[in-house]
Amino acid sequence: MSVFYEKSFWNLQNKMKDIVILGAGTAGTIMANRLRKSVDRRSWNIKIIDQNPVHYYQPGFLFMPFGIYSDRDVEKPKRRFIPRDVEYIESSVDRVNAEKSRVMLSNGVEVSYDILIIATGVRTVPDQVEGMMGTDWRNRIFDFYTVDGAAALQEKLKDWRGGRLVMHVSEMPIKCPVAPLEFVFLADSWLSERGLREKTELVYVTPLSGAFTKPIAAGVLGHLLEEKRIKVVNDFNIGNVDNERHRIVSWDDKVVDYDLLVTVPTNMGDAAIERSGLGDEFNFVPTDRHTLQSKQHENIFVIGDATDLPTSKAGSVAHFESEVLGENILSYIKNAPLREEFDGHANCFIESGHGKGFLLDFNYTLEPVPGSFPIPGIGPFGLLKETRINHFGKMAFKWIYWNMLLKGLPLPGITQRMSYAGKKIPVGLAVPESA
Amino acid sequence: MAEKQIAGKTIEVTDDGFMVKHEQWDREVAAAIAAEEGIELTDDHWKVLEFIDKDFKEKGAVPGIRRMNKVGGISTKELYTLFPDGPVKKAAKIAGYPKPASCV
Known part of the structure; x- marks a missing residue:
């Protein structure tokens, strides 16, 4: 006292x-x-x-289900x-x-x-969907947005011999919106390496109008799903899970059957x-x-x-x-006016499987466009471009996260405000307010 | 990006018909876009469209189904009855706002 x-x-x-x-x-x-x-x-x-x-x-x-990382890497x-x-x-x-x-x-x-x-x-709240936490939960239904979910899915995949693998997004917004896409790309790659790709049907179910919804990214990346033979079910707003028949049912009575459902549950604060x-x-x-x-x-x-x-x-x-x-x-x-400085800047790698990846850099007003990052015209990373070095960037990011990012240290060459240099902005695209 | 004649006006639209400049929108334009989608606008439709308009101006995004339920007081069932197939997408299009999108 x-x-x-x-x-x-x-x-x-x-x-x-x-x-x-x-x-x-x-x-x-x-x-x-x-x-x-x-x-x-x-x-x-x-x-x-x-x-x-x-x-x-x-x-x-994201990497845990495929045995690339274990819980030791992420804790x-x-x-x-x-x-x-x-x-x-x-x-x-x-x-x-x-x-x-x-x-x-x-x-x-x-x-x-x-x-x-x-x-x-945010946290995942699976019980926001009727039936999600039923008898199939952690038997046929998994998530990878929690450490125990990702670890349980790793165990499940060890026994996978083929069938219908469905990646599903419950509702938007979700944390890291590209992660479910990365999951299907990595699954395609992982299944191919194990000789299981021919025995597995890969399905991507989204409440949005497609897997890619931004026009420029859709133009550049849209072919990937077809190439990788991933079936897309769009405009699917889940109403409930039918655990008995292993299917998800939408509000307008569309159904998607699954042998294994990997879901991104509703995300809430x-x-x-x-x-x-x-x-x-x-x-x-x-x-x-x-x-x-x-x-x-x-x-x-x-x-x-x-x-x-x-x-x-x-x-x-x-x-x-x-x-x-x-x-x-x-x-x-200091009682001084606040600076209206944040522009919505985001920078995200997308793993596309087979040791390659994409990089996105965007803000409130400019959608992801092609280009080079962070040094204009040089890179080494390619924006909206599938390269090996983007994949290495993603893998190197773990070290950067633990050793630099959390400490609030500046990341070399990367500015808080999104840079318009090095980006190929198509003519006619809405002019950003601060370009 | 393209231009399209809607309700006698030249309107800028995306490739899938969503308006680019909301200031070009008015109730006649809304009715014309709705007609293309096979929808005749009633007061119930307008309740949804007006909520989207108010909410977009406040939040800078088209409200999702949960927000329409909880804040707008419009049930999911009602949304599907009024705007079949993709209700949020269709309602956003008629309200003159962008297609609900993810980051990529």
Whole structure:
């Protein structure tokens, strides 16, 4: 107790203020590292709250079903990436009382804040689809958006001898929207290597109008599905799962039979956001798309998958956002105007199988286009182009993630704002607002 | 990208007929696009179209089925009755907004 009183006394004397970060995933960890370097430590405490002690390298989940990565590749302790002088609180959150600027932990403790950064991410909620958690769950139905799902699917695939393998997206938006496509491409490759491709029918089921929905990408990549003999079922809004007959049924009574269903369940924001009354219909927090300030409360900021921004939910986005948010927290502390700087920039590799991959670089206004990245005209990566070096980039990213990205270090040659240099922008494409 | 005569106006559309410039949209254009889709617009259709319009201006994206249910108060069944096959896609097209899309 004496320590508590001494600390409180010290805080009062010095009018210490608190930045509280909810969530120690990609976005929260980067922010803790950035802010501890930039915010005056004589007047600001930084606290980070998370209930799960394990940090997952989520892009690695995709590789687990095919035995390319194991859980060892994707797990490290969260605390290892949090600076020592940031207070780490391992607890679940009951709710945020935004009116009183307090976070109520599940154990009843209250943590007050002057600035709150919400970085609670998204989670998969399979029971949003009727019948999804029925008798086929983890027998014939798997996911790879969780570490245990990806590990269970790896076991299942070891016994795969052929049949109808269906990749399915429940509803949009989802984290890493290209991951289900990458899954079918990698499955095609993996099955071919094992002599099982001829015995397997690969089907891709999406609620959207096609596997590719952006015109330029569709033009460049659309042929891949046909080439790889992947059947696409589009405009499929799932109504329920018929576990007895092993089929998914849409709202308008279309059916798709499966022997193995790999589903991306509904993605939603954290339940604590819902309990706090801070979220939309998916528990995503309404956020200013350029400043990252919450639309409801001026001392709340939002980053990463937890936002409702119309860009991809991806680690690269959290990384780019962190630069803008880092600046804006400093501006907010100084009572200066916030910079309307975030442009929706995302940068994503797409594994296409057989040791090759694509790279996408886009923002709110410019869809993925062909070109070279990050050095215009040189690369080494090719945008919207299938190359071996793109695949190596994706595999090298694991090291970059653990050693650079989480620490908030700049990635060489890659800017927070999307660069228009090196991109072949077709004539007639809507002119970006900030080109 | 192409130009198309819709309800006596020259309208910019994508290859699959979605409007590029929302400012070119009006109720006559909506009725004409709906007719091409085999839909005659009623008050119930307009309730959906007006919700999409309001929501797009607020969020910068066409609302999905869950948002239409929860925020717009329009059930999935109703959506399928009003705009058969791909309800969100069809309603977005008639409302003069882009096709719901992923990042690629």
